Amino acid sequence: MKACIICILLMMQLAYACKKSGMDNARLELVSGKTYYVDAQNGDDTKSGTSEALAWKTLSKVNATTFQPGDSLLLKRGSVWAAQLYPKGNGTATNPITIGAYGTGNRPLIALGGTVGGAVYLFNQSNWTIQHLEVTNQASSRGTTFRSGILVQNEGGGIVSNIRILDNYVHNVSGTFRYGAFDPHAFGGISLVTTGTAGADKFDNILIQENRVEAAGRTGIVVWDNVWSGAGQASENVKIRQNTVKDIDSDGILTFGCNGALVEYNVANTCGNYAELGQFNGSCAIWCTRGADCVVQYNEAYNTQALxxxxxxxxxxxxxxxxxxxxxxxxxxxNAGGFVLFINGGTTTNNCIVRYNISQNDKRSLITFAGGVAPNSQIYNNTFYIKAGLNTNIIDHSWDLDMTPAYAFKNNIVYNLGSGVYKIPGTNGAFDYNHYYGNHPVSEPAELHKLTTDPLLVNPGGGGTGIATVDGYQLRAGSPALNTGVAMPGNGGKDYWGNVILAAGAPNRGAFNGAGITGLP
Known part of the structure; x- marks a missing residue:
């Protein structure tokens, strides 16, 4: 009896602690929390799987198991399975189910030969963590089959939530460019996709972090809400950060139908590197579509192709x-196509901001409006560098629909040693307080407050590989671009380097808002 009373008191103390820490809505759960081990060399499916000595052997055994909240499924490093990993069950928000690795050596490898769907697969399942795996799904040809490395599919599952995909190496995934039952953009290295038509299907609380995705198609990393219908139906709380995508058939990182997605600290290298005759491949390294309030920041994108x-x-x-x-x-x-693309195309693309970025030696056109002008676009405090020998247009447009909306281009530094021109979209662009240096084509905007003297960048054109290699785009002491810009409302509060930008007063022109750099040769 005394032991029972102690147990009750402990449970009451735990409930009080949860409530005091803001967890009063949390449900106290009795969780099995078992750990299961799988060893492709020495395992045995007739055993319990609950210790390294009693490990299972095959993924068939795993796939036939319904895991419980708090469980962990650990695959032995050095093991290889030529089979799909499709465990069953759901975790809870406080007790997710975890797939990971144990032992030493190479990551556990799930290696498929072009199987439809995902090599690692969840279907209408929430509260899972997938980490520390190596995954491939390579076919002899791309064909018409939709394939992914890691695939989380929601079809009639309502809200699929709390999915974390962390520190995986996904490569050699053969994606298709053929449209069929689904859009091929929605599949690739790591894919979270709704494939049904139910209006309630979406994703919530998604974290895709520190993964490496290489030689994958069609898309490197994608979260795709197929039944997005605006503010009333969108996936939310999507974070894609600190990933590297390289040698991707088409798009590097893509969100479709997500509100408030955060895409940050990623590196996209050589996207759009596959061409198939007759198939559309409008590739960009990192982009967002069908969604509101998405933020793309602190990323590096380079060598994007336009084949x-x-x-x-x-x-x-x-x-x-x-x-x-x-x-x-x-x-x-x-990047072969340039720095940034705005696509309106008769839709509601509007009020987008491009600021405090650095573009070095991008080609074709730095800023492109396609399908008309996206209303109230604001492009300000960026630094653009174009080396001699390039014919990059600074601003351009194509597929002209409604060209009447207003937009702004202000406080930018354009260091133009190339032979490109300005193809100004429409007649309602507000161009002012920009700093143009180098070559001056006749199409360069006439502005009341433009500057054309040397902006005195520390080392223009000196950027290398990595977002921390661009200190050469800071301003030297005495630069005419210091404190001569115009204040922009809602300016984000800081520049590329983290220097504070005040709400009032004249900021610098370009992406640097610190004091001029002294002591330089």
């Missing part, structure tokens, strides 16, 4: 129905 006439090839894109999207503090260089 066909219909290819885009930009580093960043604010696409159809992008509302209040923000592209800031990014480093873009050597």
């Amino acid at each position: 066909m006439d219909n290819a885009d090839g930009q580093a960043f894109d604010l696409d159809y129905d992008a509302v209040r999207g923000v592209v800031q503090y990014n480093y873009s260089h050597d």
